[in-house]
Amino acid sequence: MGVVLPVKRLTAAKSRLRGAVTGVPHERLVLALAQDTVTAVLASAGVAEVLAVSDDPAVGRALAALGARVVPDVPGGGLNAAFAYGAGLLAHRPVAALAADLPALCPADLSAALRQAAGPHRHFVADAPGTGTVLLTAPAGVRLDPRFGPGSAAAHRRSGAVPLAGDWPTLRRDVDTAADLDAAVRLGLGPHSAGVAQAPTRCSSS
Numbered sequence: 001m002g003v004v005l006p007v008k009r010l011t012a013a014k015s016r017l018r019g020a021v022t023g024v025p026h027e028r029l030v031l032a033l034a035q036d037t038v039t040a041v042l043a044s045a046g047v048a049e050v051l052a053v054s055d056d057p058a059v060g061r062a063l064a065a066l067g068a069r070v071v072p073d074v075p076g077g078g079l080n081a082a083f084a085y086g087a088g089l090l091a092h093r094p095v096a097a098l099a100a101d102l103p104a105l106c107p108a109d110l111s112a113a114l115r116q117a118a119g120p121h122r123h124f125v126a127d128a129p130g131t132g133t134v135l136l137t138a139p140a141g142v143r144l145d146p147r148f149g150p151g152s153a154a155a156h157r158r159s160g161a162v163p164l165a166g167d168w169p170t171l172r173r174d175v176d177t178a179a180d181l182d183a184a185v186r187l188g189l190g191p192h193s194a195g196v197a198q199a200p201t202r203c204s205s206s
């Protein structure tokens with residue numbers, strides 16, 4: 001499976017999270033979320049390649065250092081354009097589109113979801129509240145057709161993608177707000193976010 005992760009420019013990304021950790025620059029927190037997400041993805045069984053889509057040079061350097069391939073964003077395209085572009089570059093193999101704001105992600109949860117996503121259909125995993133999407137997959141040669149954004153779980157279902165029903169709490173825990181970050185802290189954070197938020201670490205990513 002090839003995994004595509006989009007990361008906005010750090011100054012603009014995750015605006016609802018701004019100020020969530022007192023004394024920590026916003027850009028540092030957002031980068032740490034992406035670093036922990038990529039670290040867990042790279043440690044997950046079934047992942048052959050990780051492609052980050054970002055225009056931010058600091059994101060590019062940090063994620064490339066972890067082992068991701070990094071390509072620039074689609075000018076003016078937005079989140080779904082970034083996912084579609086990245087998926088197109090990996091279309092020779094099954095593709096997974098993953099939010100880059102999953103700092104509690106454990107490789108075991110992602111690996112289990114990717115195993116269930118095998119087969120001829122597109123699949124998705126809803127976020128913890130059930131309205132958003134954290135993961136969308138497509139078989140090799142099938143258009144990803146991402147519909148991320150408000151109400152994306154219903155939109156992905158309407159588009160024909162099949163919901164995956166596993167528990168996977170660390171996969172479903174995306175972080176958009178300070179309350180989401182608190183919930184992720186309770187699961188245990190990856191090392192980058194744990195350092196930034198001075199919180200406990202999660203399952204081992206290696």
Ligand SMILES: Nc1nc2c(ncn2[C@@H]2O[C@H](COP(=O)(O)OP(=O)(O)OP(=O)(O)O)[C@@H](O)[C@H]2O)c(=O)[nH]1
Binds near residue numbers: 006053055073099176
């Ligand atoms: N490359 C790229 N990534 C994006 C874009 N928009 C969102 N993302 C990333 O997609 C993931 C999910 O982002 P969201 O939480 O939906 O969006 P956000 O705009 O960063 O957050 P808010 O400002 O709080 O709405 C994060 O990793 C973002 O950095 C985009 O236009 N291009």
Ligand SMILES: C=C(OP(=O)(O)O)C(=O)O
Binds near residue numbers: 131132133147152176
């Ligand atoms: C983009 C999405 O979510 P959020 O902005 O809540 O991260 C989504 O769930 O499709």
